[in-house]
Amino acid sequence: FWRAQTDxxxxxxxxxDRGMWLAAGLYQKHVDAKVEEQADCVTVTFKHQLALAGEYYHTVAYTVDSHGKVTIKLSYPGYENLPSIPAYGMDFKLKAPYQNVRYYGYGPSENYCDRKAGARLGIFETTVKENKAPYLVPQETGNRTGLRWLEVTDELGHGLRFSAGDQAFEGSVLPNSVYELETASHQEELPAAHFVWVRILAAQMGVGGDDSWGAPVHKRYWLDAAKPLTVTFSLEGI
Structure with a gap:
């Protein structure tokens, strides 16, 4: 539910205004699970309570088919009287050798829902290191919108492919986690990269840019907490 704050x-x-979402996702707890078996697949749906004052939940469902493909669906139902959400999705932590990134979406540079007029739809390649912009103060970076699929591989071409379900997702692949970016004041304060962090998002709010000393992101680029958010994607080995 959180993204590293931008300038x-x-x-x-x-x-x-939105700091509660940092705790909501970081300290959520599992409260229930449901298993559904079919002829060629099994689905396990986990219900998580968010670390908020009140009864707030979202679900994560994993469907594994007979070929080993995993389909993941995240569902946030929407709740009234909460501040807008910075981002909604799932993080994956991979080992450091998976440094190569290839994707079909908007690029070649980072782009966001309110900052993508200069991007084009295509197949692009980059690396985990190159995908992190060297902003003076570490912050949200490396996002791509309109992703149809995303591949993260090692030097031998082995890795993972994330494929969109019924609608494209947003995402990034970075050498540092959201929380490492959030707490560092300068680039040299970031820890050495021991992992690769993949983010698959239903959406994240815009980044703004009218100025950096008080102008908010335009409201049409907020994620209204009262509206449902869902993302479905599949995960396969390469």
């Missing part, structure tokens, strides 16, 4: 976020006191 624009800090300027508008985004952390004060």
């Amino acid at each position: 624009n976020d800090r300027g508008v006191k985004h952390g004060f």
Whole structure:
């Protein structure tokens, strides 16, 4: 539910207004599970309670078919009277050798729902290191919108392929986690990269840019907490 704050976020006191979402996702707890078996697949749906004052939940369903493909569906139902959501999706932590990134979506540079007019739809390649912009203050970076599929591989071409379900997703592949980016004040404060962090998102709010000292992201690029958010994608080995 969180993204590393941008300079624009800090300027508008985004952390004060939406900081509850940092805890909501980081400290959520599993409260229930349901198993459904079919002839060629099995689905396990986990219900998680968010670390918020009140009864708030979302679900994550994993469907494994007879060929080993895993389809994952995240569902947030929407709740009234909560601040808008920075981002909604899932993080994956991979080992460091998986440094090569190839994707079909908008690129070649990072882009966001309110900052993608200069991007084009295509198949692009990059690396985990190159995908992190060297902003003076570490922050949200490397996002791509409109992803149809995303591959993360090692030097031998082995790795994982994330494929969109009925609608494209957003995502990034970075050498640092959201929480490492959030807490560092300068690039040299970031820890050595021991992992590769893959984010698969239903959406994230815009990044703004009118100025960095108080102008908010335009409201049409917010994620209204009262509206449902869902993302479905499959996971296969390469």
